[in-house]
Amino acid sequence: MTGSDAQNLARSATKVRTLADLAKIAGVSPGTVSRALAGNSLVNAKTREKIEAIAREHGFRPNQMASKLRRQKTGVIGVAIPLGHDVRQQISDTFFMTLLGHLADELTEKGYDLMLRRVIPAQDEDWLDRFIGSGMVDGVIVIGQSDQFERIDDVADGYLPMVVWGNHQEGQRHCVVGSDNRLGGKLAAERLIASGAKRLAFLGDTQPIEFAARYAGAKEVAKKLGVSIRALPTHLAPDRTGEEIAAHLGKIEGEIDGIFAATDTIAVTCLKELRDRSIAIPSQLKVVGFDDLPISSQTAPPLTTVRQDIAAGAKGLVDLLLRRLNGEDTESLVLPPHLIVRETA
Amino acid sequence: MTGSDAQNLARSATKVRTLADLAKIAGVSPGTVSRALAGNSLVNAKTREKIEAIAREHGFRPNQMASKLRRQKTGVIGVAIPLGHDVRQQISDTFFMTLLGHLADELTEKGYDLMLRRVIPAQDEDWLDRFIGSGMVDGVIVIGQSDQFERIDDVADGYLPMVVWGNHQEGQRHCVVGSDNRLGGKLAAERLIASGAKRLAFLGDTQPIEFAARYAGAKEVAKKLGVSIRALPTHLAPDRTGEEIAAHLGKIEGEIDGIFAATDTIAVTCLKELRDRSIAIPSQLKVVGFDDLPISSQTAPPLTTVRQDIAAGAKGLVDLLLRRLNGEDTESLVLPPHLIVRETA
DNA sequence: ATGAAAGCGCTAACAG
DNA sequence: CTGTTAGCGCTTTCAT
Numbered sequence: 001m002t003g004s005d006a007q008n009l010a011r012s013a014t015k016v017r018t019l020a021d022l023a024k025i026a027g028v029s030p031g032t033v034s035r036a037l038a039g040n041s042l043v044n045a046k047t048r049e050k051i052e053a054i055a056r057e058h059g060f061r062p063n064q065m066a067s068k069l070r071r072q073k074t075g076v077i078g079v080a081i082p083l084g085h086d087v088r089q090q091i092s093d094t095f096f097m098t099l100l101g102h103l104a105d106e107l108t109e110k111g112y113d114l115m116l117r118r119v120i121p122a123q124d125e126d127w128l129d130r131f132i133g134s135g136m137v138d139g140v141i142v143i144g145q146s147d148q149f150e151r152i153d154d155v156a157d158g159y160l161p162m163v164v165w166g167n168h169q170e171g172q173r174h175c176v177v178g179s180d181n182r183l184g185g186k187l188a189a190e191r192l193i194a195s196g197a198k199r200l201a202f203l204g205d206t207q208p209i210e211f212a213a214r215y216a217g218a219k220e221v222a223k224k225l226g227v228s229i230r231a232l233p234t235h236l237a238p239d240r241t242g243e244e245i246a247a248h249l250g251k252i253e254g255e256i257d258g259i260f261a262a263t264d265t266i267a268v269t270c271l272k273e274l275r276d277r278s279i280a281i282p283s284q285l286k287v288v289g290f291d292d293l294p295i296s297s298q299t300a301p302p303l304t305t306v307r308q309d310i311a312a313g314a315k316g317l318v319d320l321l322l323r324r325l326n327g328e329d330t331e332s333l334v335l336p337p338h339l340i341v342r343e344t345a
Numbered sequence: 346m347t348g349s350d351a352q353n354l355a356r357s358a359t360k361v362r363t364l365a366d367l368a369k370i371a372g373v374s375p376g377t378v379s380r381a382l383a384g385n386s387l388v389n390a391k392t393r394e395k396i397e398a399i400a401r402e403h404g405f406r407p408n409q410m411a412s413k414l415r416r417q418k419t420g421v422i423g424v425a426i427p428l429g430h431d432v433r434q435q436i437s438d439t440f441f442m443t444l445l446g447h448l449a450d451e452l453t454e455k456g457y458d459l460m461l462r463r464v465i466p467a468q469d470e471d472w473l474d475r476f477i478g479s480g481m482v483d484g485v486i487v488i489g490q491s492d493q494f495e496r497i498d499d500v501a502d503g504y505l506p507m508v509v510w511g512n513h514q515e516g517q518r519h520c521v522v523g524s525d526n527r528l529g530g531k532l533a534a535e536r537l538i539a540s541g542a543k544r545l546a547f548l549g550d551t552q553p554i555e556f557a558a559r560y561a562g563a564k565e566v567a568k569k570l571g572v573s574i575r576a577l578p579t580h581l582a583p584d585r586t587g588e589e590i591a592a593h594l595g596k597i598e599g600e601i602d603g604i605f606a607a608t609d610t611i612a613v614t615c616l617k618e619l620r621d622r623s624i625a626i627p628s629q630l631k632v633v634g635f636d637d638l639p640i641s642s643q644t645a646p647p648l649t650t651v652r653q654d655i656a657a658g659a660k661g662l663v664d665l666l667l668r669r670l671n672g673e674d675t676e677s678l679v680l681p682p683h684l685i686v687r688e689t690a
Numbered sequence: 691a692t693g694a695a696a697g698c699g700c701t702a703a704c705a706g
Numbered sequence: 707c708t709g710t711t712a713g714c715g716c717t718t719t720c721a722t
Contacts, residue, residue, distance in 0.1 A: 044692085065419065065716090068410045069410040101442065115421070118453055377709075379700065413700090
């Protein structure tokens, strides 16, 4: 008879669903069972062992809902991903997904569970208040400000345990963790120009605040060094970027010699379009991306890009959130991006 | 005064935290408030409006924990990602992350929340029972069987609302949704051979059951067509695959002319190593991947691969789970993979 | 060291 | 249509 058979047998025998059931069998009170299972030191070792044995034997698990209700804390952190600008893609964006993975790791390690909620603010005005007020989470991490900066900022006044991944703005009220996007933009433009580019383009949507900051940084450098720069709008969804980039490339052929892509995902697509048109990289056209996804070292040629440290970001988010859960009013954390020089610029 | 100012003002005035508080203000009983807020039809329209107005004014949200406890359902689906074979990578594996994104979409649409839990079975024998028995979720989706097939199968006997993403085995007891990996392996090998390859290699870990099935399918075809095939073990984590593949390539130079990579992620890395060694693709060496990630159409040359329909998979998982939540004992769902011919084979 | 008892905030009979 | 009541299963004083 295998272990699991034994378990099944035990399970089907006496149904032990509640502390009270277990208490009856053990011949003690529910209170004692609760204490024993919680590892409370006040319980007699013998009693505790007996209770634990019975619990194991019957595969008993205390009901978390009841426990959470009673203790007024959930042990769950909500992670919200607002899908503002570009509903389809943002979520499957490798960057956000990787961040989510690291977040899951960090939270698990600290003993928290993670409740994931994707929200479409346009369809649900009240998303953040609802999440916070639901009583289901002890705190909230918002991944990406999307176009919800104002709303998030408003909420932050009355709700401490919230940390946001995103761009830091002077004077904002909510706590963010994120890369210095403006600096990243500068690094990208500097590299492009240092490699000889004189007519730059920023490839990507300039609406999202993070991207706007990257573009702004690049513009600042371009202006200072007397180089032109223009925005070439694209969406983030890969099924559309291809055509969009192709269209741009068709129009501006020869007018630009350096591309700063808003993300590596866009850069990779751009690289392919460039290859398809036999435009030599980096000799004819230089390209710099942003993020440093795993893929970026594998492209042909390997992509020069601006790295965001995702793991550090996740660590920072969780760390700050836990401190806020303890009542501390933490400062934002701005992480420095790093230029990774490979072969496209 | 902005909307949020008004909200803050109202909030700070009378603290309305419970149904009872609200009931007192509205001059009705808690029961009526509960019904009104639940949209119960038995409530007078006037009363309902009044209650809703007060609720809105005070930013009141009913406590979910209490509600869930009382109703004995949580509205939450647990998603577990067991990290068995290759702890580090599995989670940030693009494929799983994309599946998770689609899952989040589907579940949200059906009104469920998603609780994400990454588990390391080696460190936590009891992960599945704990998740299920926690009382925090109405049902569970397991992403990937990893090396936990037996455990999952055992649990399935006593727990209906569970669906697993993974490979289907003859006679298994748990409900899975997944691609026909064996068929996928056949498609890959057939393509490789049809393009002229005569000495094949399977690049990847053959331990995980899904990969084993892919390899088995390829072997079957190879044998039938009188072509050799061997396994070249690699891990999934991209930081290690590079070197591992390089090492393999060094040893087997010229001994093989067709590579079936267990995943596109591996294939992409392989492509890069091949480029670095100036091995011509597909003329010298043919490559076929598995998954058809977005990146796979952007590689140089674009990757021939076996597509898994992730969106359909997510839909299937959620659909079956909801039916199981209604007591139905559903069959497994095996999705057909499709060969996507591009330029590497 | 243990038991008894009072809820956590909500919902769903059951009356009216 | 609405009020009353009895818990959901657990934790935690307060006694003993």
